Amino acid sequence: MKKIYLDYAATTPVDKEVLKEMEPFFSKEYANAASLHKMGEIAKDAIENSRENILKKANGKDHKLIFTSGGTESNNFALKGLAFANKEKKHIITTKIEHDCVLNSSKFLEKNGYRVTYLPVDKEGFINLETLEKEITKDTLLVSIIHGNNEIGTIQDLKEISKIVHEKKSLLHTDACQSFIKAPIDLKEEIDLMTINAHKIYGPKGVGGLLVKEGIRLEPLLHGGGHEFGIRSGTSNVPGIVGFGKSVDLIKEEDILHMEKLRDQLIKGLSDIEESWVNGPLGKKRLCNNINVTFRYAEGESILLLLDYKGIEVSTGSACSSNTLEPSHVLRAIGLRQEDTHGSIRLSLGKETTKEDISYTIDSIKEVVEQLRKMSPLKK
Amino acid sequence: MEKYSKKVMDHFLKPHNLGELKKADGEGELGNLKCLIGETLLHTNAKLEKIKNIKKNNQIISHDGKYNIVTDIHSRNISEKIIILKNRLGEIKLTTDHLIYGVKIPNEKKYLRSKYKKKLIPAWYHAEDLKKGDLALYSIYSEIKDSTELSVDTTKKRWDYNSNPIPQKIKIDGDFLRLVGYYLAEGYYQDKVTKTNVIFSFNINEINLAEDIVNISKKIFGITPIIRKNPKKNTLLVYINNVFVVRLFKKLFEVGAKNKDIPELFMALPPEKQKHLIFGLWMGDGYFNVKIPRGGYSTISEELIHKIKILLLRQGIIPSIYTEEEKIDKNKQKHQKCYRIHVGGKESTTKLAKILKINLKNNKPEAINSWITNSFLYTPITGKKTEYFSGKVYNLEVDKAHSYNTTAFTVHNCGDVMKIYIKVKKDPKTKKEIITDIKFKTLGCAAAIATSSMITDLAKGKTLEEALKITRADVAKELGGLPPVKMHCSNLSADALHLAIKNYLEKNKEGDLMKVDEHTKLGKIIKLKGMEKILEKYNVPCLSCPMAKLEIDSLEIGEVCDNYGIPKKELILEINKKLKERDKIIKAKNK
Numbered sequence: 001m002k003k004i005y006l007d008y009a010a011t012t013p014v015d016k017e018v019l020k021e022m023e024p025f026f027s028k029e030y031a032n033a034a035s036l037h038k039m040g041e042i043a044k045d046a047i048e049n050s051r052e053n054i055l056k057k058a059n060g061k062d063h064k065l066i067f068t069s070g071g072t073e074s075n076n077f078a079l080k081g082l083a084f085a086n087k088e089k090k091h092i093i094t095t096k097i098e099h100d101c102v103l104n105s106s107k108f109l110e111k112n113g114y115r116v117t118y119l120p121v122d123k124e125g126f127i128n129l130e131t132l133e134k135e136i137t138k139d140t141l142l143v144s145i146i147h148g149n150n151e152i153g154t155i156q157d158l159k160e161i162s163k164i165v166h167e168k169k170s171l172l173h174t175d176a177c178q179s180f181i182k183a184p185i186d187l188k189e190e191i192d193l194m195t196i197n198a199h200k201i202y203g204p205k206g207v208g209g210l211l212v213k214e215g216i217r218l219e220p221l222l223h224g225g226g227h228e229f230g231i232r233s234g235t236s237n238v239p240g241i242v243g244f245g246k247s248v249d250l251i252k253e254e255d256i257l258h259m260e261k262l263r264d265q266l267i268k269g270l271s272d273i274e275e276s277w278v279n280g281p282l283g284k285k286r287l288c289n290n291i292n293v294t295f296r297y298a299e300g301e302s303i304l305l306l307l308d309y310k311g312i313e314v315s316t317g318s319a320c321s322s323n324t325l326e327p328s329h330v331l332r333a334i335g336l337r338q339e340d341t342h343g344s345i346r347l348s349l350g351k352e353t354t355k356e357d358i359s360y361t362i363d364s365i366k367e368v369v370e371q372l373r374k375m376s377p378l379k380k
Numbered sequence: 381m382e383k384y385s386k387k388v389m390d391h392f393l394k395p396h397n398l399g400e401l402k403k404a405d406g407e408g409e410l411g412n413l414k415c416l417i418g419e420t421l422l423h424t425n426a427k428l429e430k431i432k433n434i435k436k437n438n439q440i441i442s443h444d445g446k447y448n449i450v451t452d453i454h455s456r457n458i459s460e461k462i463i464i465l466k467n468r469l470g471e472i473k474l475t476t477d478h479l480i481y482g483v484k485i486p487n488e489k490k491y492l493r494s495k496y497k498k499k500l501i502p503a504w505y506h507a508e509d510l511k512k513g514d515l516a517l518y519s520i521y522s523e524i525k526d527s528t529e530l531s532v533d534t535t536k537k538r539w540d541y542n543s544n545p546i547p548q549k550i551k552i553d554g555d556f557l558r559l560v561g562y563y564l565a566e567g568y569y570q571d572k573v574t575k576t577n578v579i580f581s582f583n584i585n586e587i588n589l590a591e592d593i594v595n596i597s598k599k600i601f602g603i604t605p606i607i608r609k610n611p612k613k614n615t616l617l618v619y620i621n622n623v624f625v626v627r628l629f630k631k632l633f634e635v636g637a638k639n640k641d642i643p644e645l646f647m648a649l650p651p652e653k654q655k656h657l658i659f660g661l662w663m664g665d666g667y668f669n670v671k672i673p674r675g676g677y678s679t680i681s682e683e684l685i686h687k688i689k690i691l692l693l694r695q696g697i698i699p700s701i702y703t704e705e706e707k708i709d710k711n712k713q714k715h716q717k718c719y720r721i722h723v724g725g726k727e728s729t730t731k732l733a734k735i736l737k738i739n740l741k742n743n744k745p746e747a748i749n750s751w752i753t754n755s756f757l758y759t760p761i762t763g764k765k766t767e768y769f770s771g772k773v774y775n776l777e778v779d780k781a782h783s784y785n786t787t788a789f790t791v792h793n794c795g796d797v798m799k800i801y802i803k804v805k806k807d808p809k810t811k812k813e814i815i816t817d818i819k820f821k822t823l824g825c826a827a828a829i830a831t832s833s834m835i836t837d838l839a840k841g842k843t844l845e846e847a848l849k850i851t852r853a854d855v856a857k858e859l860g861g862l863p864p865v866k867m868h869c870s871n872l873s874a875d876a877l878h879l880a881i882k883n884y885l886e887k888n889k890e891g892d893l894m895k896v897d898e899h900t901k902l903g904k905i906i907k908l909k910g911m912e913k914i915l916e917k918y919n920v921p922c923l924s925c926p927m928a929k930l931e932i933d934s935l936e937i938g939e940v941c942d943n944y945g946i947p948k949k950e951l952i953l954e955i956n957k958k959l960k961e962r963d964k965i966i967k968a969k970n971k
Contacts, residue, residue, distance in 0.1 A: 275503065297823060299828075327839055337477060374398075374823060375395065376821060377409070377799040
């Protein structure tokens, strides 16, 4: 059976080139990068090369790159590490459409005496700049706003946001897990802290990074042997970091254009299904590989399973597919009613997705939605 | 999340017994209700009715412009935010998620059809999603039934000696319809043994209207009315002194100005004929200002104003409706609550002027914000408010169209997420009732679909008793287990089955415990087997009259007897005796 993977926003495969780079560091150059011997030196050099390559790619001349275990740790570190090291300010601003790791870190801080403002978003998922400006006070330590949203693909205007945040003498953190390499960010000019990771860009799982502007103090979350500038201890994941270093070179400008084209083809192909719509913005303000659609009178988990049966792998914001039976907080934040969040699926493309894959997917979705709507007592 | 068992996936991918049963013996539904407040007025085929008083089998106008049958009624108590939407026809109060037929207008600017060339695609929108400026679509009653004649009850009673007989059949033509219009606007009747007449009251200078009535009455009834001038009061009264005419008008148009109504018979006439009715109405209570130009109509009958609304919409004329609360003016004169229709706009005033035979030259270009396409009025939502509501709310299920009209909006009926249909037959040997066929429809996740499919397998061939004993746990067990989070939310099929059985049992006990008293509605009695004969025996008059269909559901048997001098007690006794016999037969059958 044909297999079409359309869940690249969940994770990507590890690219062969990445794997090739990583391979020696498992059983050949296996030394601990903190060791002083020659083999240790080789591992250390590999890490530093990787760091340099990523910083170069991110235009991070004024930033430190701290390797972590992934996006979740980086986001935890950015919020909690910053808060614990700068206790004079007790207010944090974030949005209602963050990844759970930012939302739950914020809730943790709320329990520990911090005030957190969760900014609402409009129908397309954008925050309101005036609201942001109003909410920032002298007490605001950090504004943390996701760059490209993982569910609906909205890309926030970080340029304008950073102007406001910096004018008001606060710091800006952005979670760029979905957008890093795929959408431009002026790290040097705009961002104080930025979360990135490897497994969304054809790198390995289990490795990520936090880019931190020089001079910003962070309290370590992991105490130990003083790795990573003394603020993130733990034996370095050498093969992972090497893989990460390679992965930033894999998505090229033409890949982005290719994905954008296919994304718009898919959106257009689905547009003639009645009582359905795309969630999030269209065009350049949307992640190049994200599509999120709601179909009324069809439930997301059922769509997902029937597509799976046809070899197409997607994800859903439906409550029925989550452990808590809570619908996606992002879809709720953009104003979808609970019952409409039920009929939503997310498709995310990769550079290897083809035109034929998209045509097959469009046909299959039409078939599946039709099939489920026939079962539904609501759709007459 | 935990994976589904193979059996769940099998049932999900290839559901058993999926579909509907057309003539099901029982139906069980589970769903999420979206509702309207109880005071909401709906257009039934008889009159305006509050949604809280709507009964099963009532007929109401749907978005297809036709009457459709109410198949179920739901109500529940809420304490939550509700939404109030307004348009030119009135307002609606409903829960935030109730679906309304409309078009969302992308920009915030005032919408003008004349400037916007894109195709508009109507859809069902949740009330909370519509904003001021979006378009509401209101379906226009589009049934056309040309009735050409009206039968008149000319039975003479003891005290009718003074009245000359009138023809037994009356032609429903332009003249008669104009007279009906005059009557609805300015007429009333007296029905006493000494004074039985239909009276039309005009301003003293409206002699041309009075003369028109005289001519029509002569032509149709063969009766010459009397005109009386009262210069002191500045009035002109036209009397038709005839008991049969009184009875005809009484029966057709209800009692009292507040309840004046246009019966369905006239509402379904071809629009071309209805022009005469509109003419008559307007000559009475309407006005037309040629200078502005604008037309208007005012009445204290809410019923009438909404019927005129429909008449106008059928002509392609777009009305606005206003309500004026009861008030006391400067001269301490009390004014009753009244309802007004305004007609403005080039197209609408031109059409109305033509009907009223008024010469109107109106070349002014205008911006159009409301119009009629394909039997729908497109009109902007003019206001949106929210309000906290605590109390009972209602929704209906409507056959075929799954929608219904309030006085100002077209709304969707409620939706089920799971529906189970059963067919039941009695086993001739065991005498037990058995589920011989079962079907389902479900909107939901794999578990919801699989449990629905499984319950149909479990229930098929079982007796009702056995089927009632099937539990949610049984369904889960048969499916090889369900993920713990799905045990409740997706495992409701047993509940839906039990509802279907309950529905069957309720349907089939009908009749055996019924007892008739003088307040029982005639419509209810006539539906029972064998009753027609008894009613005929007692000369209950409505049975053969074409008007009867309109009244039969609302008339009480006692009322009918009183009106026609039928021995009430005896008739009711006989009906109940017959019912008892029927009951015995049914019980014997069941044994």
